[in-house]
Amino acid sequence: MFTQLMDYRERFAERYQRAGEVFYLTVLGMYLLIHFLYGSLWFWKYPSFNSSAFLYDAQQVLAVIGLVKIVLFNRFVDWKEPALFMTTLLVVLVGCRYAKQNYFIYYTIFLYGAKGIDFKRIIKLFIGVVGSALMITIIGALIGLVPNATVTHGLGTNLRFSMGMVYTTDFAARIFYLCMAYVLLRRFKLLLPEKLSLIAIMVWVYIVTDARLDTLLLLLLIMCAIFYGYVVKLINKIGNVGLIVLEAFGIGSIFALSWFFNPQNKLMAMCDHLLSGRLMEGHIALTKYHVVAFGQHIIEQGNGGFHPHIVHYFFIDSSYIAALLKNGGVAFILLIILIAYATIHFNNQHAYPLVIAVLLVVLSSIIDQHLSGLSFDVIFLATLANISFFTKHDALKAWRN
Numbered sequence: 276m277f278t279q280l281m282d283y284r285e286r287f288a289e290r291y292q293r294a295g296e297v298f299y300l301t302v303l304g305m306y307l308l309i310h311f312l313y314g315s316l317w318f319w320k321y322p323s324f325n326s327s328a329f330l331y332d333a334q335q336v337l338a339v340i341g342l343v344k345i346v347l348f349n350r351f352v353d354w355k356e357p358a359l360f361m362t363t364l365l366v367v368l369v370g371c372r373y374a375k376q377n378y379f380i381y382y383t384i385f386l387y388g389a390k391g392i393d394f395k396r397i398i399k400l401f402i403g404v405v406g407s408a409l410m411i412t413i414i415g416a417l418i419g420l421v422p423n424a425t426v427t428h429g430l431g432t433n434l435r436f437s438m439g440m441v442y443t444t445d446f447a448a449r450i451f452y453l454c455m456a457y458v459l460l461r462r463f464k465l466l467l468p469e470k471l472s473l474i475a476i477m478v479w480v481y482i483v484t485d486a487r488l489d490t491l492l493l494l495l496l497i498m499c500a501i502f503y504g505y506v507v508k509l510i511n512k513i514g515n516v517g518l519i520v521l522e523a524f525g526i527g528s529i530f531a532l533s534w535f536f537n538p539q540n541k542l543m544a545m546c547d548h549l550l551s552g553r554l555m556e557g558h559i560a561l562t563k564y565h566v567v568a569f570g571q572h573i574i575e576q577g578n579g580g581f582h583p584h585i586v587h588y589f590f591i592d593s594s595y596i597a598a599l600l601k602n603g604g605v606a607f608i609l610l611i612i613l614i615a616y617a618t619i620h621f622n623n624q625h626a627y628p629l630v631i632a633v634l635l636v637v638l639s640s641i642i643d644q645h646l647s648g649l650s651f652d653v654i655f656l657a658t659l660a661n662i663s664f665f666t667k668h669d670a671l672k673a674w675r676n
Contacts, residue, residue, distance in 0.1 A: 288350045292391070295348025299388050300400055302344065303649075306337040306385070307404045310650040314441055315412055316422045334381060341384045349390050360387050363609060366569075370606035373570035378647040379602055379610075385649060386656055394660040398460045401653050406453055412439035435485045447486035448643055450476060451493055452651045455632060458496060459654075462628045462665060463503040473497050488550070488642050492635065499631050507627045515619045518630070522614060522637050529593050529641045533557030553592045553642055560591045560600055570603035594646035610646075617658045626665040629657055 288295065309330055312318075318326030351357055364383055371380045389397065415421035416439035424437040440446040454473060458465065465473070477493040480486065499506050510518065536558040537543055547554040564573060575590045591597040599607040614637060621629040632654050636646065645651035657665075 284347070285350060288348050291348065292350075295344055296392050296396075298348065299341070299344045299392055300396060302337055302340050303385055303388075303397070304400050304404050306334065306341070306381070307401060307650045308408060309333045309337065310648065311405055311408045314445055314648070314650065315408075315439055316424065316437070316441060317412070317415070317439070319422050335377065338377075338381045338384050341381075341388050344388045345384070345390075349387065366605055366609065367602075370570035370602035373567075373572065373603065374601040375572045376601060378649075379598075379606060382647050382649060382655070386658060389656040390659040392656075392660045393664070394657040394662050395460070395664040397653060397656055397660060398456050402453065402456050402460065405449070405650050409449055409453065415439055436483050438483065443484040444486050444489065444643065445645075447480050447484040447489035448639070448645050448651060450480050451489050451496070451639065452645070454493060455496055455635060456653070458500050459628050459632050459665075463500045463631070465500045470497065470501065473500075489639075492639055495638075496635060499635070503627075503631075506631060510622065510627060510630055515622055518618050518622060518634070519615055522618065522634070525637060525641055526595050526611070529553075529557065529595060530561070533593070533596060534561050550642060556590060557593055557596050559589065560596055564600050566599055566604050568603050568605050570601055570606065573601050590644075592642060592644055594640035594644050597644055598646070613655060613658065617655055620658060621662070621665075624662060624666055626657075626662050628665045629654070629662060 313327075313330040313334070345360070364380070364387075367379050367383050371377045412421060416423040416436075421439040423439060424442070425434050426437075426443060435443040436446075437443045438446045440449065454476060458473075461469070473493070474497060477490055477497065480493065481490040513521070532543070532546065533554050534557075535543075536547065536554040538547070538555065543554065560573070564571065573591070576588060591600065595607075595610075598610050602610075614633070618630060618633050621627075621633060636652055636654050640646040640652075
């Protein structure tokens, strides 16, 4: 009976594959918009409307609907695939429940749901939804429809603008991820006007937000586009082992620097200043909270939005430290496996644009908390998606021509 049911489901998934893709992209697009709004100040002027609760519930509903795509339209080779999915989902769900944050469970559902979907269409959807929402929000912030939070760096006098986002660095991060998505869609083949436009955007982001780290990430993205051929040669030279070691070094460095941070050490204090206090906050988090298997709830207080009085700031910016402490050791191991698998999978398929994108996301996530936020980062959805558009023949041909 079970075998017959699975055979029927497989025939159904094969017959309505196109419908499954449209269904997935529709749900994903709605989720991207809801998640974007959750990180904006659009509803700040309307305190009577409990926007946080509404947007939180909407994300949950869309995630459940996303499960429908997996159940009905995903094609499985054998029973091991759905078993692996259910096991992963259960582990991540437990960690999210203890942490009281559900972003990893949402990402897991949409990652599995992306199986067989053309990742080029996902990138286009991401740029269309998030790009349009961001443009409308910027205009809204400039004309006063949405609050434009202003802060300064420490005791400095330079104003930093959030442009309708909860915080200035969130806005800078959105620009970085959108630019990366566009460069990825172009397979790193940029015309001179496009390169100059990216440089102008980078300068504008720095002037508006004073976000040094995201500005450097934008610069690195532009450099990768300019010297794409040499970057591909370097990737081929160091191979899978070199790429994994590079990622492990980057991830391990934030743990080591945070754990051993000493404000009395001038060199460490300088690094902490350059990283905008992230080492200090990481040190507090690692020394105050123990690593548990399945997550724990950590109360944080960031500087985003508006506060009627001075608040005691405590926020874990690094996605890796946050994942380990909040979601637990088991979920953290799964995250590292995902990063390693995606890197090796893309490299083995010669999908070099995706390899570079993963490296940039890994680097960005060392200093920001947006790794599991789909309206920021969709790169890991490519892990199970159709990535033929980004493979060696097409990508290198596009760049050389």
